Amino acid sequence: xxxxxxxxxxxxxxxxxxxxxxxxxxxxxxxxxxxxxxxxxxxxxxxxxxxxxxxxxxxxxxxxxxxxxxxxxxxxxxxxxxxxxxxxxxxxxxxxxxxxxxxxxxxxxxxxxxxx
Numbered sequence: 395x396x397x398x399x400x401x402x403x404x405x406x407x408x409x410x411x412x413x414x415x416x417x418x419x420x421x422x423x424x425x426x427x428x429x430x431x432x433x434x435x436x437x438x439x440x441x442x443x444x445x446x447x448x449x450x451x452x453x454x455x456x457x458x459x460x461x462x463x464x465x466x467x468x469x470x471x472x473x474x475x476x477x478x479x480x481x482x483x484x485x486x487x488x489x490x491x492x493x494x495x496x497x498x499x500x501x502x503x504x505x506x507x508x509x510x
Contacts, residue, residue, distance in 0.1 A: 397449045398423065398447060398448050398495070399417065399419060399420065400417075400420050400430050400444050400446050400447065401415050401416070401444070401447070401454075402415065402416045402417075402430070402432065402434075402444055402445075403415055403443040403444075403445065404440075404442060404443075415445075416432050416433070416434045417432070418431060418432035418477075419431050420446070421476060423499060424500075425481075426480065427459070427462065427478060427480050427481055428446070428479045428481065429478045430479075431475070431476050431477075432475060432477065433473055433474055434475065435464045435475045435477075436475070438461055438462070438463065439460060440460070441459070441482075442458075442459055442460075442461060443456060443458055443459075444456070444457040444458075444459055446492075448495050455484065455485060455488045455492055456484075456488070457481055457485070457492075458482045459479035459481050459482055460480045461477060461478070461479055462478040462479060462480050463478045464477040464478070
């Protein structure tokens with residue numbers, strides 16, 4: 395699990411509406427996708443908006459994505475689901491911040507195996 399949180403919204407809802415919002419813990423992240431654990435199961439192929447809260451405490455990043463898979467979580471009990479989302483777009487102006495975060499997480503993980 396990473397130090398980021400995500401709030402998931404249905405595609406048809408505005409990012410300012412919270413009535414359909416689902417909070418989740420980010421399990422892993424890459425330049426192409428996000429995996430999170432939540433109490434909700436998401437439908438394959440559905441379009442969603444992700445409000446990604448990074449540990450830098452700046453404003454959240456807004457991403458659009460498509461659910462690639464959703465299955466019962468290995469950890470967290472039967473009431474939780476791991477969901478993989480393919481990133482379709484990143485809110486304009488936040489691409490570099492997103493890439494910096496992803497690269498920092500990759501560097502942390504690689505440093506366990508490779509000494510640079």
